[in-house]
Amino acid sequence: MPPNPYLLAADDPDALVQLLRDNPSIAQNQDEYGYSLVHAAASYNHLALLESLVRDYNVPVDIKDSDGETALYVVETVAAARLLVEDLHADPQVRNNDGQTARQRIEEEEDFPEVVAYLAGLESNLTNGVAAPASSAAGATTNGTTEADLPSVPEGLQVTVGTMNEEDEAALQPDPEFRRRIEELAAREDFQTPEGQAELRRLVTEAITGEGLTEERNVRPRQD
Known part of the structure; x- marks a missing residue:
C-alpha cells in the first residue's frame, strides 16, 4: 500500500520530500475535504516542506479547502504565518465561506494569541493605507x-x-511599536492569565482599529 502523503506531511516530512521527487504530481493533491499538503505542512510547522511545495512544485499558496480556508488558517506559529505572508505572499485578507479572515478564525478558537497578534499587525498596516x-x-x-x-x-x-x-510588501511588516508591546506582554508572568489575555485582546483591538498605538508612538520621548 503506498504511503499516505498527508501522514508523511505531519510525521515524516523528509520521507514526503523523497516521495515528491519520485512523483511530483502528488504535491497538488487535495483530500475529500480539500485539505492539501500545503495545509498540512503549515499546520505542523514544517517550514522547509511548506516552502518547497509552493516554490518547487508550484502549489498555490492560497489553495483552499472545502471551507474556503487557506493554509494561513491552520498555522500554529508566527514563523509559519510569517513564511506564508512575507516570503510566499499568501493573502491575509482571504475570507472563508463564513466570511472570516484567518485572524478572525484563529481568534475565535482562542488559540495561538501570538499568531493572532501578528496577523492583527498586518491588518493594522493595511488599515493605514497599504495597498x-x-x-x-x-x-x-x-x-x-x-x-x-x-x-x-x-x-x-x-x-x-x-x-x-517591493515597498508595499515591506510595509506589510507589523508595526514596530505594536510588536514591541506584544513582546513585552508575552514576557510577563501573567501572560496566560485571564488578565494577560484580556490585555492581549485590547492590544489586538487597537491594532485593528488604529487607535492607541499611533498616539503612544507620537508622545514617546526619544531615547538617545
Missing part, C-alpha cells in the same frame, strides 16, 4: 464572486487596486 493584494481587491471576481458579494469596506479604510511592489 491590498490584487487577489482580494474590491471589484475582483474569483470563482464567480462579484463585487456585490464582497463585504463592504469599513469606513475610513482606503483600498488601492493593483499589484504590490
Whole structure:
C-alpha cells in the first residue's frame, strides 16, 4: 500500500520530500475535504516542506479547502504565518465561506494569541493605507464572486487596486511599536492569565482599529 502523503506531511516530512521527487504530481493533491499538503505542512510547522511545495512544485499558496480556508488558517506559529505572508505572499485578507479572515478564525478558537497578534499587525498596516493584494481587491471576481458579494469596506479604510511592489510588501511588516508591546506582554508572568489575555485582546483591538498605538508612538520621548 503506498504511503499516505498527508501522514508523511505531519510525521515524516523528509520521507514526503523523497516521495515528491519520485512523483511530483502528488504535491497538488487535495483530500475529500480539500485539505492539501500545503495545509498540512503549515499546520505542523514544517517550514522547509511548506516552502518547497509552493516554490518547487508550484502549489498555490492560497489553495483552499472545502471551507474556503487557506493554509494561513491552520498555522500554529508566527514563523509559519510569517513564511506564508512575507516570503510566499499568501493573502491575509482571504475570507472563508463564513466570511472570516484567518485572524478572525484563529481568534475565535482562542488559540495561538501570538499568531493572532501578528496577523492583527498586518491588518493594522493595511488599515493605514497599504495597498491590498490584487487577489482580494474590491471589484475582483474569483470563482464567480462579484463585487456585490464582497463585504463592504469599513469606513475610513482606503483600498488601492493593483499589484504590490517591493515597498508595499515591506510595509506589510507589523508595526514596530505594536510588536514591541506584544513582546513585552508575552514576557510577563501573567501572560496566560485571564488578565494577560484580556490585555492581549485590547492590544489586538487597537491594532485593528488604529487607535492607541499611533498616539503612544507620537508622545514617546526619544531615547538617545
